[in-house]
Amino acid sequence: MYDWNDLKAFLAVAETGSTLSAAQTLRVSQTTVARRIAALEAATGLNLFERRQAGYALTPVGEAMLARAADVRDAAERFGEAAGASSRDAGGTVSLTVMEIFAVTILPPILRDLRAAHPEIHLHLDTSDEPRDLASGAADIAIRSSKQPTGAGLVGRRIADNPWTVYCSRDYADRHGIPHTRDELAAHPFIGGGGYVWEPYQAWLRHHRLEDSVVIRYDTSTGLLAGVRSGMGLTILPAFLADREPNLVRCIPTMSDDRTGLWLLTHERLRHVPRVRLVLDFLAAELTKLGRE
Secondary structure, X not given: OOOXXXXXXXXXXXXXXXXXXXXXXXXXXXXXXXXXXXXXXXXXXXXXXXXXXXXXXXXXXHHHHHHHHHHHHHHHHHHHHHHHHHHXXXXXXXXXXXXXXXXXXXXXHHHHHHHHHOXXXXXXXXXXXXXXXXXXXXXXXXXXXEOOOOOOOEEEEEEEEOOEEEEEEHHHHHHHOOOOOXXXXXXXXXXXXXXXXXXXXXXXXXXXXXXXXXXXXXXXXXXXHHHHHOOOOEEEEEHHHHOOOOOEEEOXXXXXXXXXXXXXXXXXXXXXXXXXXXXXXXXXXXXHHHHHO
């Protein structure tokens, strides 16, 4: 099998008429060009040039092979151009919408590794707790905690189960014990709020007659995390995150009918855009790996 560099030498000599001119074109030594021509002739079993005092002249066989060699060069150049275009497309900005509580806990090391592996990618994080409309272009990718994501044209996958349940800090548990029943929960203060999660959270508290146990309310889910870490009381948090917090303790099991999952989503028009696909695949691999730990 011939070497591609041997074929380049063949084309250069054929086009310039001498190994010296070909060497100047290829920026190698004349000896290297002559050696490559000899190697190509040996590999193919063909006599491609007549060695004359005035230079190298193609033999009839060499003439016949010249067009084919040029086709190989053209194909290689087209491949290089296509690869370059794909590489450029893989670069640029990708916008990611994710709840702030995930953005400040599990995501930073993942995004650090993504940046190290793909420095051509620039990320823009939207940490609003309100779900963004991917169909309208509000973001390229969403990491969303939901039972079943809704929205026009959404495609993606469920990364992990992510039910929400009650947690307290280890320090709090050491001082006050871990409540396991409704009556025990009623004897403890609750941290309420959490932005858009407050509506279902409040409904759960109301259902268990625990609404009066709320002693402070935060506007964001990150506030819930800060409050429970401080040992202020109990709160509801997503299990995918909270079970990985070394300072938190789960108080009660998740509800058997809680089908909440962690979803990685994009819009169907973006699923094959190289830079979006790259980020999707990286996040999917890392979040799935985290879910198995």
